[in-house]
Amino acid sequence: MWLVLIAIITTIMLSLNLKCKIKKLREMQVLKPRFTSLTIHYVYCFVLWAFIFVGIIALAPFSDIKKYFLLILSLSFNFWLISYFYKNKFNAKKHIEAAGRLVMEAAAGIGIVITIAITISILFESIRFFEIVNIGDFLFGLKWNPQMAMHEEQAVSGSSFGIIPVLLGTILITLIAVLVAVPIGIMAAIYLGFYARVKTRNYLKPILEILAGVPTVVYGYFAVIAVAPFFKDIFSFFGFDIASESALAAGFVMGIMIIPFVLSLTDDALNSVPQYLKDGALALGSTKSEMIKKVVIQTAMPSIIGAIILAVSRAIGETMIVTMAAGLVAKLTFNPLDSVTTATAQIVTLLVGDQEFNSAKTLAAFALALVLFIITFIFNIIALMVMRRYSRV
C-alpha cells in the first residue's frame, strides 16, 4: 500500500524533472526535431511506462527488495528515455497515441465480451439442466411444477418441467399488453404529431417521458394495490369469475408501461415520412385524417410494425410487474380472467430463495432464461429486418 504511494509520488517528481530536462535539451539542440512530439508527450510516455512497471512490481512476490528495485528502475528509465530522445529516434506522440488506441479498443471489445459471456453462461447452465431433464419434455410438456420435484427428491419426473403453460401465460399477458399499448400509442403519436399545437406538444412530451421513466416496481405495486381490485370488483359485479391476480390486471398495467415506448418509436416513424407525400395528399383534397390513414401510415408502416415487434419483445422480457401482479402457478389457460404466470416471474421465484446451485430447480431458471433470450433475440432481429428491408422512403 505505502509502496504504491511512494511510487506515485516518485513518478510525479521524476516526470516533472524529465519535463524540464527535455525542454532544456530541446532549446539547446541545433537541429529541429523531426517528429511533431511535444515535450509533454515524452512525459506521458514516461508516466505510462512507470505505472506499468509499478503495477507489475506491486503484484510481484518480492518484499522490501521491491522498494529499491523500483527506485532504481524509475531512475534508470528516466535516463534511458532522455538518452533515447537525445538521439532523436523516439516518436513519443505516436507511442502514446498507440497506447491510448489500445485501451479504447479494449473498451469497445467489452461489448462483445458481455454478449459472449451472457450466451456462454446461460448455455452452460442450460446444458447442465438438459442433462437432468429431457429437452423434449421441457419444450413440449404441459405441466410446470418445479417445486414439487424438489420435495420428492427423485429423478425428476418428466412432466413437471414442461414450459407450455408458462409460455402460454407469457403470450396471454403480452397480448393484453400489446392490445392496450399499440392502439393508444399509435393514436397518441398521430395526435401529437399532426393535431396538437406546439405549446401543447411541448407540455405533453415531458409528461409522457415521466410515464416512461417510472420504474417497473412502482407499476407492479400500482397493479396490485389498485388495478387488480378494480378489475375484480367490476367483473364480480357482472357475475364473471375472476382471480384476484388476473392476467388482465397485469397485462393492462404492462400495456400502460409500454405506451411511451410505442409512442416515441411511432413518432420517429411518422416524422420520417417526407413532406412532399403529405403535401401531395392534402393538395388532392383529402382531409387530414384521410391523409394520415392513406398516406402517412402506409408509408411508415414498416417502421410501425418494427415498433410493435420491439414492444412485444419488451413486454415478453418484463419482470417486476408480472412477479407482483400475476400469479405464480402455471395454468394451461387462455382466459384473461385467470391467474397465469410468465417466464420471467418463474425465473425470479426459482432463483430467489435457497440456492443449491446444482438442483434441477435452479437450473430450470437458466433454461427458461435461454428460451427467453432466444425469443427476444429473434424478435429484435425480425424488427430490425422489417424496418430495413421494407422501408419505402
Add this chain to the structure above:
Amino acid sequence: MQNKIKKNLKKRYLQEKRFKFMGASSISFAVIFLILFLTLIASKGYRAFISHEIALEIDLSKESIVKNSDLSSAYQDLSTPDLIEQISYHHLIRQAIREKYSEEKDAAKLNSLYKMFSEIADFSLKEKISKSPELLGSKHLFWLDASSEIDIYLKYKIDANLGENQINVINDLKEKKQIKTIFNWQFFKNADSREPEAAGISASLIGSLLTMLIFLVFAFPIAVMSAFYLEEFAKKNWLTNLVEISINNLAAIPSIIYGLLGLTIYLQFMHLPRSSALVGGMTLFMLVLPVIIIATRNTIRTIPQSIRDGAMALGASKMQIMIHHLLPLSIPGIMTGTILAMSRALGETAPLLMIGMVAFIADVPKNFSDPTTVLPVQIYLWSDSPEIGFVEKTAAAILVLLAFLIIFNLSAIILRNKFERKW
C-alpha cells in the same frame, strides 16, 4: 351530383372529427392514468411522513437516575458519555409515567400506559440527553415518540390494537395539547426492520448511492471510450460490425438476463460477496453500458465534419482531435445520456434480485462489500406485507424514488436545453 358530393364531404368531415377525437382521447387516457396513479400513491404514502410525539415530564435528578438504573450513587458527574450510555432510559420513562398517572393503581392499565411510547422513545431520550447533558439534574419536559398503535389510530382511526382505555387517555392528552404531529425523520434515518414503525429507508438509500457510484465508475469511462472508438477509429470491417450489432442487441435484452449473468459470473465464478454494492454496481454497469454507448454515439454524430477537418488541417492527429475538440463539444450530450442511464439504473429491480439483494438487511452498509439493498428492491420487499404500517411506508418510499427520478430527468432536460449547441 352536387348533393352526393356534399353528403360525402359531410361524412368525411365527420370521420375527421372522430379520428381527431380518438387521438385526443388516447393522450388523455395516458395523462389521466398518470395523474390517477400519482394521486393514489401520494394519498397512500403521505401519512408515512407524519408521526406523533407525546409530552412527558421526566425527572433527571441524580436520585431518580440512580434509583432507576444500575449506577451507584458515588458518581458525581453523570454527564460523561459512558455514563450516559449506562442510564436505563426505559425505566426513567416508566417512572415518569407512574408519576404522571399516580392515581392509576391497576397493573394492566398501567402496562397499557407504558405501551403508549414506542421502543424508539428510549433511543430518542438518550439522543436528546447526549446532545445536551446539562439537562441532567432536574425535571424537564420531553416530547417522545408515540407507539405505532397510537400513530395508526391517530392517522386512520383504527383502534383494534389499542390497550384498554387508551382512547380515553389519548383524548385527554389531545385536550391538554400534549400530543403533537411532527415530520417523520425516522423514516429517513432508520434502516429496515420487522416492525413497521421502526422501518426506514436509510440503508436502501445509501445502498442505492453506493451501487450507482460503482456503476458510474465502471460504465462512464468504458462507454465513452468505446463510443469514440467505434465512431472515430474503427475500420469498417466485419469485427466492427459485430461489435455494433452486439451493442444494439444488448440494449434490447430483458434486464433479468443481466441478473443471471451477474449471478453466474460474479457470484459463482468470481466468488464476490453476495448482495454487495460492488456486485450490484457491476451488474447494473453491464445493463446500462449499451444505453450510454448509443447516446454518446448519437452525440458524436451530430458534431459537424468541419471541426474534424479544421483540426486535421492544422496538423492534429486523430487522437488529438478526439481529446481536444470532440470530447469537450460532446460533453453535454454525454452528460444527458449518463443522467438518463443513471435514472434507469436507479429503478432496476429484477437484476438485483437475482444477485441476492432480497435478504433482510437491517444495517446501513459501511463499504462496498457489505450486503446492501437498494430502494426499488426495498419497495418490492415491503409491498408483500399487508400491515398498514408497511403499506404506507411502501407508498412513501415510492414517492421518494419518484422524487429522485424527477430530479434526475429534470436536470437532464435542463442540461440539454442549456448546453446543447445547434450546428
